[in-house]
Amino acid sequence: MMKKIILLKALVLLLVLLPGLAQAVDGTIFGKVVDENGLAMPGATVILDELSGKGSVSDADGAFVILDVPTGEYTLTISYIGYKPFVEKINVEEVTLVQHNISLEPGVILGDEVLVLGDRLKGQAKAINQQRANSNITNVVAADQIGRFPDANVGDALKRVPGITMQGDQGEARNIVIRGLAPQLNSVTVNGNRIPSAEGDNRNIQMDLIPADMIQMIEVNKALLPEMDGDAIGGSVNLVTRSAGDGFRASGTLAGSYNEVGDAPGFNSSLVLSNRFFDNKLGAVLSGSYRQDKIGSHNVEAEWENEVENADFDEDLPEGGNNIEDVEVDPYLAVNEVRDYDVDRTRRSLSLNLDYKINDNHTIYAKSMYNWRDDWENRYRLTTEIDGAEFGNGVNAAPTEWIAVGDRQTKGGLDSDRTKNRRLEDQRVQSYSLSGVHFFGNIEAKWNGSYSKASEERPHERYIVYETDEDLTVNMNQSMDDTRKPQLVINEKNLLESSNFVFDKIEEENQLTEEENFTAQLDLKIPLSVVDGQSGNLKFGGKVNNKTKDRNNGFVEYSWIDDASVEFLNQIATDDRTNADFLAGSNYQSGDFASAAYLGNLDLYNTNLFDGEDLPEEYQTANYEAEETVTAGYVQWSQNLNDQLKFIVGARAENTSSDYIGYQYIEDDGSISPLENNKSYFNFLPAVHLRYAANENLILRAAWTNSLARPNYYDLVPYRYVVEEDEEISQGNPDLDPTTSMNFDFNAEYYFESVGLLSAGVFYKNIDNFIYFHQSTEDYNGDDFDVLTPENSGKGNITGFEIAAQRQLDFLPGIWKGLGVYANYTFNASDVSGIANEDGDEREGLDLPGTADHLVNASLSFETQKLVIRASINFSSDYIDEVGDDAFYDRYYDKQMFVDVNASYAFTKNLRLFAEANNLTNQPLRYYQGIESRTMQMEYYGPKYNLGLKFDLFNN
Numbered sequence: 001m002m003k004k005i006i007l008l009k010a011l012v013l014l015l016v017l018l019p020g021l022a023q024a025v026d027g028t029i030f031g032k033v034v035d036e037n038g039l040a041m042p043g044a045t046v047i048l049d050e051l052s053g054k055g056s057v058s059d060a061d062g063a064f065v066i067l068d069v070p071t072g073e074y075t076l077t078i079s080y081i082g083y084k085p086f087v088e089k090i091n092v093e094e095v096t097l098v099q100h101n102i103s104l105e106p107g108v109i110l111g112d113e114v115l116v117l118g119d120r121l122k123g124q125a126k127a128i129n130q131q132r133a134n135s136n137i138t139n140v141v142a143a144d145q146i147g148r149f150p151d152a153n154v155g156d157a158l159k160r161v162p163g164i165t166m167q168g169d170q171g172e173a174r175n176i177v178i179r180g181l182a183p184q185l186n187s188v189t190v191n192g193n194r195i196p197s198a199e200g201d202n203r204n205i206q207m208d209l210i211p212a213d214m215i216q217m218i219e220v221n222k223a224l225l226p227e228m229d230g231d232a233i234g235g236s237v238n239l240v241t242r243s244a245g246d247g248f249r250a251s252g253t254l255a256g257s258y259n260e261v262g263d264a265p266g267f268n269s270s271l272v273l274s275n276r277f278f279d280n281k282l283g284a285v286l287s288g289s290y291r292q293d294k295i296g297s298h299n300v301e302a303e304w305e306n307e308v309e310n311a312d313f314d315e316d317l318p319e320g321g322n323n324i325e326d327v328e329v330d331p332y333l334a335v336n337e338v339r340d341y342d343v344d345r346t347r348r349s350l351s352l353n354l355d356y357k358i359n360d361n362h363t364i365y366a367k368s369m370y371n372w373r374d375d376w377e378n379r380y381r382l383t384t385e386i387d388g389a390e391f392g393n394g395v396n397a398a399p400t401e402w403i404a405v406g407d408r409q410t411k412g413g414l415d416s417d418r419t420k421n422r423r424l425e426d427q428r429v430q431s432y433s434l435s436g437v438h439f440f441g442n443i444e445a446k447w448n449g450s451y452s453k454a455s456e457e458r459p460h461e462r463y464i465v466y467e468t469d470e471d472l473t474v475n476m477n478q479s480m481d482d483t484r485k486p487q488l489v490i491n492e493k494n495l496l497e498s499s500n501f502v503f504d505k506i507e508e509e510n511q512l513t514e515e516e517n518f519t520a521q522l523d524l525k526i527p528l529s530v531v532d533g534q535s536g537n538l539k540f541g542g543k544v545n546n547k548t549k550d551r552n553n554g555f556v557e558y559s560w561i562d563d564a565s566v567e568f569l570n571q572i573a574t575d576d577r578t579n580a581d582f583l584a585g586s587n588y589q590s591g592d593f594a595s596a597a598y599l600g601n602l603d604l605y606n607t608n609l610f611d612g613e614d615l616p617e618e619y620q621t622a623n624y625e626a627e628e629t630v631t632a633g634y635v636q637w638s639q640n641l642n643d644q645l646k647f648i649v650g651a652r653a654e655n656t657s658s659d660y661i662g663y664q665y666i667e668d669d670g671s672i673s674p675l676e677n678n679k680s681y682f683n684f685l686p687a688v689h690l691r692y693a694a695n696e697n698l699i700l701r702a703a704w705t706n707s708l709a710r711p712n713y714y715d716l717v718p719y720r721y722v723v724e725e726d727e728e729i730s731q732g733n734p735d736l737d738p739t740t741s742m743n744f745d746f747n748a749e750y751y752f753e754s755v756g757l758l759s760a761g762v763f764y765k766n767i768d769n770f771i772y773f774h775q776s777t778e779d780y781n782g783d784d785f786d787v788l789t790p791e792n793s794g795k796g797n798i799t800g801f802e803i804a805a806q807r808q809l810d811f812l813p814g815i816w817k818g819l820g821v822y823a824n825y826t827f828n829a830s831d832v833s834g835i836a837n838e839d840g841d842e843r844e845g846l847d848l849p850g851t852a853d854h855l856v857n858a859s860l861s862f863e864t865q866k867l868v869i870r871a872s873i874n875f876s877s878d879y880i881d882e883v884g885d886d887a888f889y890d891r892y893y894d895k896q897m898f899v900d901v902n903a904s905y906a907f908t909k910n911l912r913l914f915a916e917a918n919n920l921t922n923q924p925l926r927y928y929q930g931i932e933s934r935t936m937q938m939e940y941y942g943p944k945y946n947l948g949l950k951f952d953l954f955n956n
Contacts, residue, residue: 027092028439029066030360033058033078033102035122037954038246041080041104042217043129043140049075054535057133060217060240061355067537068442068527080104081132082125082755103246124806125755130217135638135648136689137223137701137747137761139163142216154215154239155207159898160857161220162759162804162824163235165876167893168925170295170343170375171259171941172208179222179763180798180828180879181234182850185709185739188237190431191367194229196454196515198427200551200622201714209371209429211289211349213253213270216242222763223689223703223745226634226650227523227539230685233709233741233767241351241369242272244283248955249274253289255914255948261583261941262294262343268948280357287351292344298583299339299939302486304929306331306888310395311388311403327395331888331934332402333479335385336488338588339939340577344376344422361439370430376422379411380577380593384488387471402474404488407467408501408569412596414460421600426457433519444525446541451518458511462602464594466501466569483933485585498569498592506558508604509619515549529639536639539650542632549626549713555618558610573598583922583940620665620672621719621730628658628710648689655682656710660734662719675718677734683708697752701761703745711736711771715790722780729778729787737792742766747802756807767796767832767848772883775838786838794834796848802826815864822872823858838885852879852893866906874898878932887930894926910953916946 029048033041040062047055048066051074056064069092078086083104106122126142134140139161155173159166166173167183175183188195188205197203217240221228228236250273257266270289276282306328313325351369358364384406389399413419433450478489490496521543529536566572569592577590604610636650657680664673685706692700717732747761769792778787804824810817830848837843847853859872875897882891899921904914920943927936 026442027069027071028442029069029076029090029092030439031064031102033062033064033080033104034246035083035104036106038103038249040216040243040245041083041129042126043080043131043133044104045079045133047077049077051533060130061243065439065444067444067525068535078102078104080125081129081751081753082106082122126217128751128755128757128806130219131757132699132749132751135646135691136221136225137703137745139220139222141218141220153208154210154212154218157212157218158207158220158237159874160822160859160872161218162802162857163222163800163826163855164220165852165855166207169208170297170341170345171919171944174206174208175204176207176237177850177852178220178234178237179765179800179826180830180848180851181765184712185232185850186234186237187229187232188239189229190239190369190452191241191433192238193431193433193448193450193452193519194231194517194545195429195431195452196517196547196549198429198454198456198513198515200456200511200513202712203710206427206429209347209373209427210239211270211291211347211371213272213289214241214287214349214351214369214371216240223701223705223743224687224707225648225689226636226652226685226687227541228652229543229632230652230654230683230707231710231738233707233739233743233765241353241367242274242285242287243353244274244276244285244355245954246276246280249953251950251952253948253950255946257293257944257946259293259295259942259944261296261298264294266293266295267291268946282357283355285351285353287349289347289349291347293346295343295345295941295944297339297341297343297939297941298579298588299337299341299937300486300584300588300935301335301337301339301937302333302929302935303335304331304888304934304936305334305386308332308334308386308399309388311390322391322395324395327389327391329389329399332386332476333483333486333488335383336479336486337384338382338584338590340380340579340582340590342378344374346374348372363437365435365437366433367435368430368432370428372426372428375425375427376420377411377425378422378596379409380575380590381409381411382590383407383409384472384474384490386474386488399476402476404472404474404490405468406472406490406496406501407465407504408498408591408593409463409465410594410596410599412462412464412599414462415597415600416460419460419600421596423461424457424459426459427455429454442527446523448521449519451516453514453516455514456511457513458509461509461511462599463505463507463509464599465504465506466498466594467504468495468500469502470495470500484935485587486935487587496591498574501569503560503563503567506599506602506604506610508556508558510554511551512553513549513551515547518546520544528637531639531641534640534642536637538635538637540633540635542634543630544632545630547626547628547630549624549628551623553619553622555615556612557615558604558612561609561611569594583942584924584938616665616670616672617667617721620663621721622714623663624714624717624719625661626658626713626717628656631655644693646691649687651684651686653682653684654708656680656738658716660717662717662732664720664722666722666724668722668724675720677718679716679734681737683738683740697750699749699751701745701747701749703743705743705745707741707743709739709741711738711790715771722785724781727780727783727785729780729785731787731789733790736771736790737769739770739792740768752807754808754810756805758805758807760801760803762801763798765798767798769793770796770832770834770848772835772849774836775885776840793832796830796832798828798830798848798851800826800828818863820861820863821859822861824856826855828853828855835883843883843887846883847880849880849883852876867903869903870901872900872902874900878928881927890930891936892928892932894928894932896923896926897921898923904950910951912950912952914946914948914950918944918946
């Protein structure tokens with residue numbers, strides 16, 4: 001806390017002293033670059049011809065600043081790929097601020113022709129120009145590009161970027177994987193501010209929570225500058241919200257959707273209003289969206305084992321010979337689940353961004369965003385589980401009979417106007433910031449204060465379970481015919497009838513997770529050049545980020561006081577979930593389940609009907625309180641050595657202090673006790689970036705950077721769960737160190753004047769203190785207990801390369817000029833050392849978890865003045881997702897390929913009809929255990945279709 005106070009005082013003092021520090025007498029040129037519709041032009045190159053070393057690049061709002069300009073007359077030149085150059089004479093006097101707002105005209109001269117950009121190419125041009133102008137290695141997606149892909153949310157848009165794949169949830173992209181690094185090793189910011197996570201276990205940002213049409217630009221920073229937060233080993237994604245143009249603008253979407261599994265129409269609408277007021281001093285952008293989808297999934301899950309309980313084991317006899325409790329056998333299907341999901345997903349988003357120009361020296365910004373997603377879900381789960389085996393020919397032979405149990409579970413919720421007999425997952429993320437940009441002579445000062453909050457609430461989540469009233473026998477030979485389509489086949493099929501299932505339990509769970517972030521930041525930039533005639537600047541600043549996170553869950557199990565009338569499943573209201581069109585296969589049939597309406601209407605709180613038992617073993621060790629404060633400072637020097645070569649050198653220092661409260665629960669005696677821990681650590685993160693413009697179109701970049709990833713919140717919680725009956729302990733590890741990485745990048749980019757890009761790059765990451773779950777043994781009350789805890793491993797390495805191409809094929813004759821290609825490929829080779837198995841021996845030959853070897857994005861488009869058609873594919877190879885006790889239990893995320901098609905037709909420049917088809921390959925989410933043929937999960941979502949209108953009205 002003392003460090004925070006000292007840093008804040010220093011920042012305030014600097015801001016007070018700035019007017020006195022600004023003694024330079026040279027002038028400053030600032031302005032804004034917009035297109036013919038008044039929309040911001042990020043990445044515009046602005047130079048003074050007579051001072052080739054003096055120049056600037058427009059930011060996300062199109063604004064640019066050139067500091068420390070000697071008095072005199074100059075030629076101001078602005079260049080932008082896809083637009084005509086702008087050239088004009090300006091005069092700079094002493095201690096003056098010269099404001100210059102410029103509107104560029106689209107058009108590229110190709111021989112004797114002029115290529116006029118359509119709407120799609122304008123978006124592509126903005127992304128390409130921003131990427132070219134950036135000092136570090138980035139990929140950029142502009143709003144117009146997002147609108148032309150069939151993407152409902154930011155996550156779906158991101159999977160088009162080189163080196164990025166997404167982990168999905170219910171068919172939508174949720175968690176981001178950058179260059180093979182798992183979601184917890186990447187970061188997401190909104191307008192440069194880290195946003196909190198709505199999930200209780202981790203720091204991941206739910207990308208499907210934020211609709212794509214709320215965002216003006218997405219920046220993926222793959223090599224961090226010192227001025228950026230250092231907690232991003234794979235990369236940092238910055239979402240830039242919309243800003244006001246130069247005049248009134250109203251744009252929006254009205255569309256309907258249909259998903260094969262949901263089998264019901266959805267609805268999507270959005271509206272963006274923008275204008276400037278009070279002689280253009282105040283700019284305002286109001287954005288809102290509402291989306292309602294009826295979706296779902298057909299899912300099969302499996303667990304595989306190579307050890308089975310001997311049904312004939314007698315604990316009263318000495319163990320040995322044929323009297324062995326657990327027998328090693330060939331791998332077999334131990335658990336088989338058939339799951340059927342019905343989901344209603346509703347998203348609401350609202351954003352208001354304001355900017356106010358006090359005078360030429362001072363501008364204030366206020367930005368806000370609120371995202372609210374409700375998921376109403378019912379799940380029907382049929383489980384068949386091996387409970388043991390009989391060995392008629394002795395334990396050294398194969399089992400002669402497999403014994404199984406089964407149950408039918410319905411997931412739902414309380415019958416109320418809010419939960420609607422369904423499990424409700426209420427996720428919200430909100431962010432508010434106030435910032436300013438100020439000029440004190442040739443000193444530029446930026447400050448920012450922000451507050452953000454994320455929450456996830458799941459109230460009155462209910463489960464009801466009926467189980468078989470006698471053991472089942474399984475035809476294991478038939479079950480093992482196709483391990484990619486696992487299914488435990490019951491010999492006594494009549495036992496799957498609802499009359500053979502008896503009541504087991506009813507459970508109700510309440511969950512609440514909240515995270516709050518407070519951020520204060522100050523950045524200063526002053527001219528500093530050691531090369532005559534070349535621009536340079538020194539940038540430095542500080543930042544304080546304080547986070548608090550709490551999870552508060554509860555769990556109660558209920559039973560009827562008199563269950564005679566509800567003992568069997570066929571005595572209550574049921575839903576038949578048998579579905580001949582089940583996407584995982586028609587052989588997976590579920591049968592009857594307790595209906596969601598029946599479960600929701602049960603009066604569980606009536607003590608005359610139900611006994612309720614609080615079960616702290618289900619929730620107590622999951623609850624925690626956490627506070628984390630990151631205090632950071634940096635210095636960054638940028639210097640042009642000549643007209644072609646520029647370097648940035650600097651370092652960032654981050655100090656992290658945390659306080660955690662968790663709980664110990666000992667199941668045998670039910671004792672609960674709080675556990676507390678605090679930890680502090682320091683990271684020094686130097687960086688060097690080089691940018692060499694071989695010519696106007698060829699840019700070479702190199703970077704040496706250092707970054708980190710803090711452990712997941714729950715991994716740091718000092719919880720401890722002791723299960724004496726099973727001789728098992730699971731616990732957190734508050735002494736975990738952050739994962740760190742030293743990164744090397746080299747990239748070459750060639751830009752085509754006709755709005756295109758060809759790039760290639762190589763990268764290497766040396767990773768230390770990778771975190772995984774380790775199983776060991778501990779002496780507990782004289783017995784050896786198995787202990788599962790997160791640990792820092794040794795080192796990991798990633799070596800890879802990326803190639804990307806996007807080009808309008810303007811060299812083709814006639815109408816074929818409308819063809820365009822967009823493609824990228826990423827290759828990763830990785831390894832990790834220091835991960836031990838359950839015996840403590842180091843495992844060899846492991847890839848770094850989360851690292852896909854091959855990533856491919858490609859699309860082919862055709863565009864005329866009115867028509868745009870695009871077909872896209874997105875592919876990622878399989879990768880290890882979770883390291884098990886040994887290779888048999890390793891979990892892999894299987895390869896996947898998505899095929900999407902979209903088209904639009906412009907009736908006028910203001911009105912466009914569009915149609916989209918997503919996931920035409922019906923790509924499942926698939927995990928496998930150990931080997932590719934051994935399915936752990938296969939979840940199908942079916943294709944999704946959208947049809948609607950987009951309008952865009954503007955007056956500049």
